[in-house]
Amino acid sequence: MASQEIETLTAALSRLPGLGPRSARRAVLWLIKRRETSLLQLVDALAAVREALVECGICGNIDTTNPCGICADSRRDAASLCVVEEVADLWALDRARLFNGRYHVLGGRLSALDGVRPEDLSIDRLLQRVEAGGVDEVVLAMNATLEGQTTAHYIAERLEGFPVRITQLAHGLPVGGELDYLDEGTLAQAIRARRPVS
Numbered sequence: 625m626a627s628q629e630i631e632t633l634t635a636a637l638s639r640l641p642g643l644g645p646r647s648a649r650r651a652v653l654w655l656i657k658r659r660e661t662s663l664l665q666l667v668d669a670l671a672a673v674r675e676a677l678v679e680c681g682i683c684g685n686i687d688t689t690n691p692c693g694i695c696a697d698s699r700r701d702a703a704s705l706c707v708v709e710e711v712a713d714l715w716a717l718d719r720a721r722l723f724n725g726r727y728h729v730l731g732g733r734l735s736a737l738d739g740v741r742p743e744d745l746s747i748d749r750l751l752q753r754v755e756a757g758g759v760d761e762v763v764l765a766m767n768a769t770l771e772g773q774t775t776a777h778y779i780a781e782r783l784e785g786f787p788v789r790i791t792q793l794a795h796g797l798p799v800g801g802e803l804d805y806l807d808e809g810t811l812a813q814a815i816r817a818r819r820p821v822s
């Protein structure tokens with residue numbers, strides 16, 4: 625019978641994506657054996673994240689400042705807005721400096737299965753940004769999954785009537801492909817060859 629502390633930590637870790645109760649328990653035991661090294665590093669890193677990181681009030685990126693470094697960077701093209709599902713996708717696109725505009729993080733994708741509705745995503749905030757003016761192009765950089773594409777179509781419909789060009793990533797994205805997992809070459813090709821939403 626494990627102590628309450630271990631149970632609490634195991635329960636917290638098992639809620640992380642990709643970790644079930646068994647692997648969470650293994651991780652806890654692994655950390656306890658390395659209290660002075662790995663455990664201490666983890667505690668410090670978690671504290672630093674908790675203290676330093678905030679969500680950008682404009683685009684939804686996670687950074688040490690609000691607005692984030694990208695939204696605050698005047699060298700970036702404010703007329704081009706790239707819409708992504710998750711912060712991880714923004715980072716994947718931005719790692720290689722593939723796109724010189726700004727971003728908008730939806731916070732997920734529409735999903736009947738998981739009960740994710742339009743109002744659960746930051747779609748209204750996206751429309752407000754476009755409505756505020758100064759945006760010429762909206763790039764829909766959703767994952768090449770069914771739910772990603774459903775989300776892209778929904779947003780394209782909502783943007784109808786606004787004076788913006790709507791483009792999406794070129795196919796060449798593997799079907800079912802998630803941006804976060806793509807190599808930079810594939811991603812670069814997809815964004816360079818982006819095309820109007822039909």
Ligand SMILES: [Zn+2]
Nearest residue numbers: 680683692695
């Ligand atoms: Zn931002």
